Amino acid sequence: MxxxxxxxxxxxxxxxxxxxxxxxxxxxxxxxxxxxxRRPKNFPPGPMSWPVVGNTFTIDFKKAHLELTKLAEQYGDVYSIRLSRWTVVLNGYKMVREALVTQGDSMADRPESAFAVDVAHHLGVVTSNGYLWKQQRRFALSTLKYFGVGKKSLESAILEEFTYLANDIEALNGKPHNPHLPTNYAVANIICSLVFGHRFEYTDKRFQMLMKMFDKSIEIEASIWAELYNSFPTVMRLLPGPHQTVLKNWDTVKDFLRAEIEQHKKDRDLSEPRDYIDCYLSEIEKSKEDTASGFHEENLIMCSLDLFVAGSETTSTTLRWSFLYMAKYLEIQEKVQAEIDRVIGQSRQPSMADRADMPYTEAVLHEIQRMGNIAPLGLPRVTTKDVHLGDYLIPKDTEIIANLTSVMFDKNEWETPHKFNPGHFLNKEGKFVKQPAFIPFSAGKRVCLGESLAKMELFLFFTSFLQRFTFSTPPGVKPMMDFRFGITLAPLPHEICATPRHL
Missing domain, CATH: 1.20.5 (Single alpha-helices involved in coiled-coils or other helix-helix interfaces)
Incomplete structure (x- = not known):
């Protein structure tokens, strides 16, 4: 033994x-x-960070904008959290403006994340940086302007698209319907006409599929799945889950864009460009010597994707919020309609020239954007050198989140920050007043390049809708203002009644 x-x-x-x-x-x-x-010396304070996972599991990503705003009450307008990397969160109008505008040159770049790299490969106009980004943004702005953005020539296309949508809605004769996809189709067709040179029928199955993909992908890309992917890319690339759905979705969209580009190459007229793709193909030829500018077909695919998604989702989401707010505040809706009837009447469609004579409508539309808060955290930035914010030193290569929610509801900037109040944008004489803290399109060098297009679409669609319809919730149903968090803040699925007006 x-x-x-x-x-x-x-x-x-x-x-x-x-x-x-x-x-x-x-x-x-x-x-x-x-x-x-551990936090670097003189780095902003923040909640305790766990080893390996940081704050990934201490933040509810279904309402991240609210949680990050609440943390500012404890740690101040400049604090830090650790997600896939150390991140500084900026809160309140003054601090956000200081960072994005006053020190904007130091925060004009996007951080590199595994998800963004796997989708965009450092291309496009949203996540690219440096000289390539500057050239792509410059080209996109000039080309969109060439095809009418910010000009009266684009008004007719927007109003014509509204007519297609309005005819479908009018056929419902006030019956409850979910406005999500139809509104997306109409708004998306505006950017489609600029990028592809044509619109899509709302019954087009490919078009419907793309809109659904955009919606789902934008939700997942701001979820905990994306954060886990960025933190542990090697592992997450091998695991199934919603993150794989997003990657497949973008691959499908890219295949769709490749087909559009190939068709353009076959039938374009070099002397008369029809759209963004035609102009980009010509620019590829012109910029052969300047390879750093990034003008090649793969970048055309990514830039087109960026424009397609950004030009579809944000404006349509704002319009859906507008239906809900008008249904909730019927007396405000009546005042808007009274101003429309007085200035425009029923014999013609609205025009951008009417905006100056419609201060109340303009104020209501701005308040919808403020309360709707569709870009709650904006898109992240990264410091390109050491910067001082408040009492803290922010090292180079630190990710920055400019919390736009904290700006839109800043108690120091708005009289009644959590109440729907068009008076925020009106003076004592009832004239429209711009507010510096109104930055739904962000601010600084990375301000949304589609801002002028969005403003035109929002005014023309919104006034056209209220000229033609009265919005309400189905009988016995209260307006539901709950949200679904993503890169954009969207209403939860709901039904609305759009009753034709008979004056």
Missing amino acids: APSSSVFSSSLLKWTDVQVVLIFTVVFLLLAEVIRK
């Missing part, structure tokens, strides 16, 4: 040694992680 007992004791000792080594290794790695990931 002695030899056997001795062997058992020896095996037990060896196994115990292995356990000790494993435990020591784990403890060592955790301590190393804590030391490596």
Whole structure:
């Protein structure tokens, strides 16, 4: 028995040694992680960060904008959290403006994340940086302007598209319907006409599929799945989950865009460009020597995707919020309709020239954008050098979140920040007044390049809708103002009644 007992004791000792080594290794790695990931000297304070996962599981990503705003009450307008990397969150109008405008040159770049790289590969106009980004943004702005953005020539296309949508809605004769996809189709067709040179029928199955993909992908890309992907890309690339759905969705959209580009290459007239794609194909030829500018077909695909998505989702989401707010505040809706009837009447469609004579409508539309808060956290930035914000030093390569929610509801900037109040944009004489803290399109060098297009679409669609319809909720149903968090803040699925007006 002695030899056997001795062997058992020896095996037990060896196994115990292995356990000790494993435990020591784990403890060592955790301590190393804590030391490596601790806040730098004079870095903004913030909630406790856990080893490995940081604050990923301490923030509810279904309402991240509210949680980040609440943390500012405890840690101040400049604080830090650790997600896939150390991130500084800026809150309140003054601090956000200081960062994005006053020190905007130091925060004009986007951070590099695994998700963005796997989708965009450093291309496009949304997540690219440096010289390539500047050239792509310059080209996009000039081309969109060439095709009518910000000019009266685009008004007719917007109003014509509204007519298609309005005819479908009028056929419902006030019956409840979900406005989500029809509104998306109409708004998306405006950017489609600029990028592709044509619109799509609302019954087009490919078009319907793309709109659904955009909606789902924008939701997932601001979820915990995206954060886990950015934190552990090697592992997440191998695991199934919603993040894989997003990657497949974007691949499908890119295939669609490739087909559009190939068709353009076959039938374009070099002397008369029809749209953004035609102009870009010509620019590829002109910029062969300047390879750093990024004018090639893969970038055309990514830039077209950026314009397509950004030009579809944000404006249509704002319009859906407008239906809900008008249904909730019927007396405000009546005042808007009274101003429309007085200035425009029923014999013609609205025009951008009417805006100056419609201060109340303009104020209501701005308040819808403020309360709707469709870009709750904006898109992240990264510091390109060490910067000072408040009392803190923010090192180079630190991710920055400019919390636009904290600006839109800043109690120091708005009289009744959490109440729907068009008076925020009206003076005592009832004239429209711009408010500096109104920055739904962000601010600084990365301000939304589609801002002028969105403003035109919102005014023309909104006034056209209220000229022709009265919005209400189905009988016995209260307006539901709950949201679905994503890159955009969208209403939860709901039904609305659009009753034709008979004056």
